[in-house]
Amino acid sequence: xxxxxxxxxxxxxxxxxNATMNCSYKTSINNLQWYxxxxxxxxxxxxxxxxxxxxxxSGRLRVTLDTSKKSSSLLITASRAADTASYFCATDYxxxxxxxxxxxxxxxxxxxxx
Amino acid sequence: xxxxxxxxxxxxxxxxxxxxxxxxxxxxxxxxSWYQQTPGQGLQFLFExxxxxxxxxxxxxxxxSGRQFSNSRSEMNVSTLELGDSALYxxxxxxxxxxxxxxxxxxxxxxxx
Numbered sequence: 340x341x342x343x344x345x346x347x348x349x350x351x352x353x354x355x356x357n358a359t360m361n362c363s364y365k366t367s368i369n370n371l372q373w374y375x376x377x378x379x380x381x382x383x384x385x386x387x388x389x390x391x392x393x394x395x396x397s398g399r400l401r402v403t404l405d406t407s408k409k410s411s412s413l414l415i416t417a418s419r420a421a422d423t424a425s426y427f428c429a430t431d432y433x434x435x436x437x438x439x440x441x442x443x444x445x446x447x448x449x450x451x452x453x
Numbered sequence: 454x455x456x457x458x459x460x461x462x463x464x465x466x467x468x469x470x471x472x473x474x475x476x477x478x479x480x481x482x483x484x485x486s487w488y489q490q491t492p493g494q495g496l497q498f499l500f501e502x503x504x505x506x507x508x509x510x511x512x513x514x515x516x517x518s519g520r521q522f523s524n525s526r527s528e529m530n531v532s533t534l535e536l537g538d539s540a541l542y543x544x545x546x547x548x549x550x551x552x553x554x555x556x557x558x559x560x561x562x563x564x565x566x
Binding site: 342427429445 | 457459484486488495496498501502503508509511541543545547552553554555556557558559560562
């Protein structure tokens, strides 16, 4: 399967703590994207990191990409209860047969307790 | 810019019926992708359209079909509904030529009884 895999499957922390989620994938990518999904709703695009980038920041979010290890991590600093959601990584592979298609992992369910 | 919109948001159908879902992409985006999300299978790719042409298709039966109009709006159709078709159907639009950066709509929740 070309799907990425997030780790851990579930993460429970207190408000104010940092949350780190990891994603591993299998073959060369064009880019990797992180999404958030609140229960039963659409996916919210968080960050896209290109294969030639190593780190990107957006507000309280920090994403890193290690193409040698085929892995990425999403760090949410100073978590809030409103960050409670499922987080998905999605990979855009380089092969031509994957036009318009992203490969999603199963997601990490983050719960932030007040 | 307005985001991706999907209609209807909720649908209840019975087995054997057919259903049509609609997706309006972000203005200027020409690529629309469709995904099915279920608790058991996660997010699965259905198909992608670009400039009215289907460029890619996932591993779904022929009961699942789609099309794209000249204004980039897209529809997907599911015929002869089965209980297992109950899912959240998500569409995403992309305008990037080099980077497949996809922005999702709120989804259509389909329940098949």
